[in-house]
Amino acid sequence: MELTDKMQAFVMHCGEMGSRWGFNRTIGQMYALLLISEEPLSANELSQTLHISRGNVSMGIKELNSWQLIATRHKPGDRKEYYQPAGSIWQMANRVFEQRRKREIDPTLSLLRDNLLDEPRDQQERYAQQRLLEIHDLLEMITEWASELQRLSPEKLSTLMKLGAGVSKILDFRDKLSPKDRTES
């Protein structure tokens, strides 16, 4: 498969950013390429277009699958597998957030929980636990909030985001109108 310069540039950029986004260079390139190509691509096409080994592609596919970022397609009379991005850009972003939360936050949260179960033995530990508690509460709030957002429909999310700073006004508004109605949950 032939790429125009601009497409090349995008694919290579995604490769460079790959590791920052939680996967590696080739996986970034592979996903970028699948995203911008109208037709699903086979493993061989990926390998040839990106100049990476067939084995590497296979491992990359496996990883992208585990992130639920691609779907497999078949063409009639062809036993090759063809790959294409799974779902909309929104869904993709959701998946990436979720996966990263699992890797970057959940383990820490569970360590903190365990730690906070024990009584502190001295002043030093008392101080430390206080700090851990703050982090714990923050992380917990972030994960809960994130999963609430994920549960919202894309339209509502979009409304909420476009609202931007307006959110602040709405909060004031609500407090003035119905102070009893404050959330307790």
Add this chain to the structure above:
Amino acid sequence: MELTDKMQAFVMHCGEMGSRWGFNRTIGQMYALLLISEEPLSANELSQTLHISRGNVSMGIKELNSWQLIATRHKPGDRKEYYQPAGSIWQMANRVFEQRRKREIDPTLSLLRDNLLDEPRDQQERYAQQRLLEIHDLLEMITEWASELQRLSPEKLSTLMKLGAGVSKILDFRDKLSPKDRTES
């Protein structure tokens, strides 16, 4: 400096998570240690407690400074520098988000912008640009939304987050009450 087992465990955990959070093992450990110790620590104390070289500590300090995560303190009659976490946990989380946004999103956003300035030359490019546009809009919305949130006071943010799913209700509420008032910005 002596650490209890639990404090050890936390520090080591942060080391392991370090690279997932955007810095490296020793930097994660250093920051964790500073967070849970009541007194500011000197570079030597960090080096000895964590069993890492003095040079490594120096580089770590530099990096933590660039993330604006630590503050330098001095004790009277002592020329050593002592380090402690800068600001509250909230501020720390803010800083980390911001830094990561700069590294993980901004470069892509600017590549996409450049790319979208050019006219597509053929069908293949037309399709690709369509996809890039979607990503661009998504990323832009995320960064704008994120900076709005950062601008909110911690109290309001907290209210908003505790609200959780309630956000959805408020959106409905607003739409019913004052449909003309929809945000245009």
Add this chain to the structure above:
DNA sequence: AGGTACTTTCAGAACATAATGAACATTTGG
């Protein structure tokens, strides 16, 4: 000036991660 207490830098070693490609496994059509 010279000495001491501290910090920073950076080349190279140690370690960690990713990529290759040949061997192995699987599926399908004949």
Add this chain to the structure above:
DNA sequence: CCAAATGTTCATTATGTTCTGAAAGTACCT
């Protein structure tokens, strides 16, 4: 059943990242 086409695995190689420690730098004393 065999052979061809495709997919997967994994030991080895290649690349990238982090850490060390010795040397150089800085600031402050007397």
